[in-house]
Amino acid sequence: RKQRILAILKSEKVFDKSQNYFSGRMERFERALAREKKLQLLKRKHKWTLDEFRTASELVGEPGPYGLHESMFRITIAGQGTPEQQEKFGKAAEAYKIIGCYAQTELGHGSNVRGLETTATWNSQDKTFTIHSPHLTASKWWIGSLGRTANYACVMAQLIVEGKSYGPHPFIVQIRDMKTHEPLENVHVGDIGPKFGYNTMDNGFLLFNNVKVPHENMLARFSQVDPKTNKYVRHGSPSLIYGTLTWVRSTIVMQAGSVLARGVTIATRYCAIRRQFQDRDAPEWEKGENAVLNYTMVQIRLLPLLAATFALHFTGKGMMNLYQENQKRMNQTNTSRESNKRGAGPEETESGSDILADLHATSCGLKALSSTIAAEGLEVCRRACGGHGYSSFSGIGPWYSDYLPTTTWEGDNYMLTQQVARYLLKSARAVLKNPTPTNDTTRILSHFQSRVNIGCAFDILGSDEDIVAAFAWRASFLTFEALKHRDEQKKPWNDLLVDFYRLSKAHSQYLVIKNFYDVLRSGEIAQSTSPPLRTILLKLFQLFALHTLEQEGSEFYVSGACSKHQIMLARTSAVMNLLKEIRPHAVRLVDSWGFDDWVLDSSLGREDGKVYEDMFYRASELNPLNKVTVDPYPESEVLFKKVEGGYGKSKL
Amino acid sequence: RKQRILAILKSEKVFDKSQNYFSGRMERFERALAREKKLQLLKRKHKWTLDEFRTASELVGEPGPYGLHESMFRITIAGQGTPEQQEKFGKAAEAYKIIGCYAQTELGHGSNVRGLETTATWNSQDKTFTIHSPHLTASKWWIGSLGRTANYACVMAQLIVEGKSYGPHPFIVQIRDMKTHEPLENVHVGDIGPKFGYNTMDNGFLLFNNVKVPHENMLARFSQVDPKTNKYVRHGSPSLIYGTLTWVRSTIVMQAGSVLARGVTIATRYCAIRRQFQDRDAPEWEKGENAVLNYTMVQIRLLPLLAATFALHFTGKGMMNLYQENQKRMNQTNTSRESNKRGAGPEETESGSDILADLHATSCGLKALSSTIAAEGLEVCRRACGGHGYSSFSGIGPWYSDYLPTTTWEGDNYMLTQQVARYLLKSARAVLKNPTPTNDTTRILSHFQSRVNIGCAFDILGSDEDIVAAFAWRASFLTFEALKHRDEQKKPWNDLLVDFYRLSKAHSQYLVIKNFYDVLRSGEIAQSTSPPLRTILLKLFQLFALHTLEQEGSEFYVSGACSKHQIMLARTSAVMNLLKEIRPHAVRLVDSWGFDDWVLDSSLGREDGKVYEDMFYRASELNPLNKVTVDPYPESEVLFKKVEGGYGKSKL
Structure with missing residues (x-):
């Protein structure tokens, strides 16, 4: 599938990348818009499924001006709109008659959604x-x-009904x-200007000066203002969103x-080609320059990252599997509960929701x-x-x-x-x-608690299971x-933030190690x-684990x-040996x-390793600055x- | 001085920065060239000293197309040219009649200078x-x-005389x-294309197809080819360069x-302005949003860097002082040795050169x-x-x-x-x-060696001297x-590179700590x-030291x-307390x-803290993308x- 879509993209002139690295922001944005349009047309022409379309977007590999319409605007309407709203806004959005975005963050408020200042005031008249x-x-x-x-x-605003605020x-x-x-x-709307990256995207600003919208424009699946009584009504909580966020984050992990694998691929291939200096202890007959990847100082930087690419991939995949299994189980529980009025025992429902x-x-x-890790x-x-x-x-x-904004x-x-x-x-x-x-x-915490006074003895250098433990x-x-x-010590929350940060990191590292190990022991990988x-x-598992541990x-x-x-x-022995053992397989990996x-x-x-030829070609043949004397x-003054x-002419 | 020069620069239209962040490479390079020219004219007009000119360049704060002419080309001629060559090439370079660069690195060779492939073959005919x-x-x-x-x-090339290579x-x-x-x-010469940064500079490539230059074009202060005998002759070694490199690196340290202080200034000021979330444990009367800089998770990231700006500044300055004192001493030694044929005792000369x-x-x-640390x-x-x-x-x-290339x-x-x-x-x-x-x-190594079997007991939480120790x-x-x-174990050099890296880091951290401490104890600072x-x-010293130690x-x-x-x-006590103590002074620092x-x-x-007004002004008024519908x-297809x-019109 990937190859077929790749062939289609390569054959379209608009996806030609040769000027990407040279163009200024205007040209890059213009070209990105052209590419987004073309992707839509190709999607229709080839009747791509959502998965095929996503593959195509990923292959193009640049953020584009339709990005938030596709991801957030349409999804929010689908998730939080009533059937009527989905019919009215969702359909038009699907057909790209309306093109939307998701306007939450404000100039003064990012993480703290409760603190948003934009208001939506209900006019009962x-x-x-x-x-x-x-x-x-x-x-x-x-x-x-x-x-x-x-x-x-789609604007997130503080809902105000009869002088009372009901949150965003x-x-x-x-x-x-x-x-x-x-x-x-x-x-008042516009682009917020150039950024460290992501310049093919038009991130924007938006100010409203008392703009009126009809009642039907508030997405009303979970709450609304009753137009007759002017009362705020809640239809239950959007617990689905809870799950969606989990899903989105699992995607980020995978x-x-x-994302990291791209960088590791480039660096590993180049360091296998590039030769520099002689190995000081090399025998006489090997006195040529040494491939850079043979130096341990290069290996210690690249090979643990190579291991990390697999660790993160398997962890993300593991999370997604667990999530899907759990969703399935919860659906079944719900069904069986509906058919049997006495319902499932509390441990079952508890278990499902505890896993979620x-x-x-x-x-x-x-x-x-x-x-x-990736950034x-x-x-x-x-x-x-x-x-x-x-x-x-x-x-x-x-x-x-x-990629950098993903950290924020x-x-x-x-x-x-x-x-x-x-x-x-x-x-x-x-x-x-x-x-x-x-x-x-709770399993690992409980185990720790039962052993804490006895202590532990893990054979981290001899047993993989002990590393996980x-x-x-x-x-x-x-x-x-x-x-x-x-x-016990009643320390203020703020004084503990640094400890919490370390704790979260430690627990997450455990999860990656555990997921990686579980995959390697699973039947699937054996097949x-x-x-x-x-x-x-x-x-690779051992390298990632011991390097992190060290x-x-x-x-x-x-x-x-x-x-x-x-x-x-x-540090001095196990990791160094693993580097030696993995080195011969690095390029194939x-x-x-x-x-x-x-x-x-x-x-x-x-x-093909034609590194220098390609550098030279791009610099001397494609570089527009060389047209200038x-x-x-x-x-x-000239x-x-x-x-x-x-x-100054457009490059398009 | 700084204020005076700044006023001159601000008054010149060419130094207007308002389009810097929006322009593409062509415009940025063009503008940078215009600025370099203007700086030269201002230098002549105001009869700036070298120091004043450097201050002006620093204030402009962008790499410019004359950069390598000023720094490397002219300095190499001055350092490695004969008086005749300085007269011929140096004078013309000073007057910007010839504009030069320093061509050492090759496509296939960076760090390994001995491995350069460009040749300079002597033609005896x-x-x-x-x-x-x-x-x-x-x-x-x-x-x-x-x-x-x-x-x-100025091209570094392998000198070949009668079939024999004499190195670059x-x-x-x-x-x-x-x-x-x-x-x-x-x-064949041209620009190598866009980079991660430094795009106001025209880094270039250069290929020669058997280009002849006269005998006088080899810089001959330390070695030359005798045109009569066709023999390679060495006039002593360029030990000065040894010193120059030390000087250049001290400058980089300072x-x-x-460099880091700019980032710390921006982030600290903004985090003191920006409010987000409430402190969970704040009393009822302080329930507004909290300045971000009050969160310990922000402090632990910024305040040790604030301490590092001073640590690095003092260390660089300390190195430069030491270097200058030592140069002075060595000159005196040389003079006294010349006037007294028996010369200084060996311990004196040894001491001088050992310090170098x-x-x-x-x-x-x-x-x-x-x-x-800075990057x-x-x-x-x-x-x-x-x-x-x-x-x-x-x-x-x-x-x-x-700044990033400084790491390379x-x-x-x-x-x-x-x-x-x-x-x-x-x-x-x-x-x-x-x-x-x-x-x-040797002092610290010797001390360690004398104590290693007894062990040590440093009161790092009670005594600053003990931290250094x-x-x-x-x-x-x-x-x-x-x-x-x-x-003893005869391990291969390559196997030890990672240990060497850690060793160098450890020793350098010691030097920064020691320099910072010495400055704080010096009479100069007391005055x-x-x-x-x-x-x-x-x-700040304690924070930098204990944070590094931890x-x-x-x-x-x-x-x-x-x-x-x-x-x-x-970690849990000393560093957290220091954050609290330093926080109130952060903005003033x-x-x-x-x-x-x-x-x-x-x-x-x-x-002035007008963060959001300025963001908004730049985005909505200066941003050229907002001229596009x-x-x-x-x-x-439009x-x-x-x-x-x-x-697409030029912005100039």
């Missing part, structure tokens, strides 16, 4: 809502697809004329693996950990390419810049750790009351430490991979999970990710004295 | 050199100012016509402080450590600004992108650590033979460990600062420098760096249906 931005800081900001593209917005609710608001595409009266609660909390921590790992890959990593042609820098959106990576800690504290309190575990988190032990230790600080490949995957050495030591000697051996050269768009990461002398083909 | 690029990988690459601007290059030597080569500025025959050797090695490690610290600052940190208007992203040039930060380790191993071997110290490195102990411990691996300020500086906890523990309990207390708003060019870092519908003021 004419049964409308007045949408208003009372201050400059109430301006919607960062809203993807809003800057230039959208003509509708979603409103569908037209913002631009359907014909002229000019902003409507009393709507994506983090492939566990998944929700762990997805927060894992989102933070995995996107941090920071990409920069490590870029630097491992030496000077050439700094060239746009490396392909890593632009990719990194576009869907929950800021630092903020999220509080949710994980809160959940772990709650679980620990539950275990102290009743040690019978209801999910994996050591990670569980350290996370549990930190949980009960934090509990002591909060519940789908050859024994030699499984051996290598096991070594980086966090003092926490493992303090918790008693490892001895000083074990940590020293992990990155190849297994299967990135096409067209997708990577990188001189350094070319599969300057006047270099300070006394001359800057560009000659420009081949003229200067 | 016509007394010329033939400069040639035998392969594509021999292409000069990354050469600043070469792409479009320079008409001359510098040759002055004309590459473009002085009138037309077109490349000369058999010279600059790292101010020490400075050279430590400058390698400190360059690596400080530029890594990674800037990214931490950017993220601490939340979502808005991603906007170019934060001013941090562009600054970070431009003047010695790749990973490569450099080998030189430090090599030096430390040598010093440790010397100490084992003769424990009498000759400089600070603990850092010395850990660095010494790692040195002797590495020595054991290399000399120039008030007692309350000194108290705060001391707290980050590297396991090494301190393993070396025996600290107990498990001390490391835990450092960043203000003391004295960055003008014009210099920072940041919405978030504005001194798009046609958003997929069926329409992309931009209206562009106010036309599209």
Whole structure:
């Protein structure tokens, strides 16, 4: 499927990438819009399924101006609109007659949704809502697809009915004329300007000066204002959203693996090609320059990241499986409960929802950990390419810049750790009351609690199972430490944020290690991979685990999970040996990710190794700056004295 | 002085920054060239000294097309040219009649200078050199100012005389016509294309197809080919360069402080303005949203970096002082030796050169450590600004992108650590033979060696002196460990690179801690600062030291420098208390760096706190994308249906 879609994309001129790295923002945005339009037309022409369309978008690999229409606007209407609203707005959105965005974040408010300042005031006389931005800081900001593209917005605003505020609710608001595409009266809208990356997207701002929308424009599946009584009515809580967020975060975890894999592929291939210096201890007959990937200082940077790509992929996949299984089970429970009025026993329902609660909390921590690993790992890959990593042609820098916001959106990576800690504290309190575990988190906490006075002895260098147990032990230790600080010592929440951050990280690292290990032991992997490949995957598991353990050495030591000697051996012996063992397979392992050269768009990461030829071709043949002849002398006011083909014309 | 020059720059239209963040590469390069020219004219008009000119360049704060002419081309001629060559090439370069660059790095060779492929073959018949690029990988690459601007290059090429290679030597080569500025025959030159940053500079490539230059074009102060005998002659070694490199690296250390200070200033000011969420434990009367800087999770990211800005500044300054004093002393020694034929005693000369050797090695490690702290610290600052940190208007992203190559040039930060380790191993071997110290490195190694069997007991939480001693102990411990691996266990060099990296980091951290501490105890600081300020500086020292110690906890523990309990207390108690104590002074401390708003060019870092007004103004008034009205519908082939003021015209 991937190959077929790739062939279609490659044959369309609009997807030609050769000017991507050279173009300024205007050209890049214009081209991105053209590509988005073409993707829609191709989708219709080839009758792509949603999955096929997503594959195509992923292959194009750049954020585009329809992005938030596709993801958030349509999904919000589908999830929070009534059937009538879905008919009216959803259908038009599906046909791209209205193009929307999701306007939540404000200039002054990001993470704290409760603090949003935009208001939607109910007018009982004419049964409308007045949408208003009372201050400059109430301006919607960062809203993807809003800057230039959208003509509708789903606006999150504080609902006010008869002087009382009911918190943020979603409103569908037209913002631009359907014909002229000019902003409507009393709507101030525009693009927020250039960013560190993501410049193919028109993130926008939006201010309302008392704009009225009809009653039907408040998405009313879960709550509404009764137009007859003027009362606020709640139809139940949007618990689905709870699940959706968990799903979105699981996707981020899995994506983090492939996002990082691009950088690791480029850096590994290049470091296998690039030769520099001689090995000081090499025998006489090998006195040529050494491939950079043979240096342990390069291996220690790249190979644990290679291991991380698989660890994150398997973890994300594991979470998604667990989520789906659990959804299925809960649906069954619901069905059986409906058919049998006495219903399922409490332990069954509890179990289902406890697993969902566990998944929700762990997805927060894992989102933070995995996107941090991917973002920071990409920069490590870029630097491992030496000077050439700094060239746009490396392909890593632009990719990194576009990925970076993932560390902030869907929950800021630092903020999220509080949710994980809160959940772990709650679980620990539950275990102290009743040690019978209801999910994996209470299982490890309960086990720790039962053994804490006896202590532990993990053979981290000899047993893979013990590695997993050591990670569980350290996370549990930190949980009960934090509990002591909060519940016994009554420390202020703010004083514990740093501890919570560490705790969340420790628990999430445990989850990645555990998921990776579970996959390697599963029947599925035994069927789908050859024994030699499984051996290598096991070594990747060990490398990822021991390298992480060694980086966090003092926490493992303090918790008693490892001895000083074990940590020293992990570093100086076990990790170094694993690097040696994995090195010969490194290139094949990155190849297994299967990135096409067209997708990577990188001189350094070319599969055929023609690194320098490609760098040279792009610089000397494609680079528009080389069409310019300057006047270099300070006394001359002339800057560009000659420009081949003229200067400043559109590149399109 | 700074204020006076700043006023001049602000009054010149060419230095207007308002379009910097919006422009594409062509416009940015064009504007940068215009600014460089104007700076030269201003320098002449105001008769600026070199220092004044440098201040002006720093205030403009962007890399420019004359950059490598000023720094490397002119300096190389001055340092390695004969008086005749200085007269001929140096004078013309000073007058900007010839504009040069320094062409060393090649497409296939960066760090390994010995491996360069460009050749300069001596022709005994016509007394010329033939400069040639035998392969594509021999292409000069990354050469600043070469792409479009320079008409001359100082080319490093392998000197070949009568079939024998004598290693890389510098040759002055004309590459473009002085009138037309077109490349000369058999010279292939151009810009290497866009980069992660530094796009106002025209880094270039350069290939020679057997280009002849006369005998006088080989810079001949230290070695030459005798035109009569055709023999290679050496006039002594360029030991000055050894000193120059040390000087350059000291500059990088000091600059790292101010580079990082920009990011810390922006982030600290913004986090003091930005309010988000309530403090969960705040009393009822303080229920408004809390300034982000009050959250410990923000403090732990920013305040140790604030401390690092001072630590790096003082360390760089300390190194430069030491270097200058030592140069002075060596000159005196030389003079006295000349006047007194029997000369100074060996301990005196030894001492002088041992301090220089020490400075050279430590400058390698400190360059690596400080530029890594600054580069990674800037990214931490950017993220601490939340979502808005991603906007170019934060001013941090562009600054970070431009700074990043510092981690690679003047010695790749990973490569450099080998030189430090090599030096430390040598010093440790010397100490084992003769424990009498000759400089600070041998002093701490010797002290460690005398105490290693007795052990140590440092009161890191009670005594600042003991903190410094603990850092010395850990660095010494790692040195002797590495020595054991290399000399006793005969481990291959390649297997030890990771240990060497850690060793270099440990030793460099010790040096920063020690320098910071020494400055705080010096008479100079007592005279120039008030007692309350000194108290705060001391707290910054403690924060930087204990935070670093806690980050590297396991090494301190393993070396025996600290107990498990001390490391835990450092983290949970000492560091958290210091954050609390420093927080009220944070804004004043960043203000003391004295960055003008014009210099920072940041919405978030504005001194007057008008963060949101400025963001909004830039987005809605300055942003050229908002002049575009798009046609958003997929069926329409029109992309931009209206562009106010036309599209694609030069912004100049």
